[in-house]
Amino acid sequence: MKLQLVNLLLFSEKRKNLLLLLAEKPRSLDEILDLLYIPRVSLLPHIKKLKEDGLILQNGDMYSLSIMGSILIRKVRPLLDAASVFEDNDYYWSYRKLDSIPFHLLKSIGDLKGSQLLEPGLTHAFDLFPELIDHFTGSSKIMLLFSFFHPLIPSFSLELAKKNVKIQLIFSRDSFARFSGDFLRTGEKILEKKNASVFVHTGLPLEIPALIAVSDSALLLGFFNKKGKFEGQYLLNIEPRALSWGRDLFEYYREKSEKVCSINSPGTDPDIQEFL
Known part of the structure; x- marks a missing residue:
């Protein structure tokens, strides 16, 4: 398997934060924008890319992780948390x-x-x-x-x-x-x-x-x-x-x-x- 999904997860702070946010629960677009403190025009291309690759789902104005997205986040989260521990100090x-x-x-x-x-x-x-x-x-x-x-x-x-x-x-x-x-x-x-x-x-x-x-x-x-x-x-x-x-x-x-x-x-x- 190519590393496209790994790159998608790890090499964009906006995509990473969005996926971690949706791992907690499904959220509306307005809620996502408020919590991530980023403008709509900056986030929409990342949402489009994650939808195209099957990592998130959209139902009206609500977004959630797909089964594949949930599996990948569950696997990569320990790595992200460990990196955060070392980076913070x-x-x-x-x-x-x-x-x-x-x-x-x-x-x-x-x-x-x-x-x-x-x-x-x-x-x-x-x-x-x-x-x-x-x-x-x-x-x-x-x-x-x-x-x-x-x-x-x-x-x-x-x-x-x-x-x-x-x-x-x-x-x-x-x-x-x-x-x-x-x-x-x-x-x-x-x-x-x-x-x-x-x-x-x-x-x-x-x-x-x-x-x-x-x-x-x-x-x-x-x-x-x-x-x-x-x-x-x-x-x-x-x-x-x-x-x-x-x-x-x-x-x-x-x-x-x-x-x-x-x-x-x-x-x-x-x-x-x-x-x-």
Whole structure:
């Protein structure tokens, strides 16, 4: 088969946006023009071409995808979404270590479409991310993975646990060593809560993302740069499919971690005790 249909889909921003719009539901011409913010004279040639190639159907003033158009959009949408993720923050992604994302989730990285790149200013350099507080304090369930250590993490986690938030914490080996050494009492109080669980990833810190934080309403992601440094930049996304993607990433690493029974005591899992 020639690549005519692929070219038709990918090499015109107007045609691509029109097809994605009709993938949601059939629409009138006036509605299409309003949503795409383009003049009628600019859109009509593209509609004519898509009709001729059998990708859209017209019924009076209403337009919809044909069966063939629906199939093609369903296949090409993951590609378009992935491209959008990288294009929106191209400089950030170009310098991140992406090998900490398992392949099955890299294939669906388009689920992170719409992520906002955030970087705390100098006035917040020693604070927890404001978005972590804003989006997480009212949540009923929280997943947190840290492979770097922030001195406010223990107290923040304890406050959440006291509010009966179901919280799961994953630390890298290095960050857990700091947690269990300098914040032993706070760690013990966290583990006293039945709604709190603590895990340690037994691999190397750079094998995992710098930050995964998932609440009921938000996902925060941080990745090391290619030199193995965390630059304090992170991505925020509040879309449902991004939250689901973040939970899957967290669960992937939780399955590769050891649960902590008690901090720096005989009850701690043997594999964890070895490196304390």
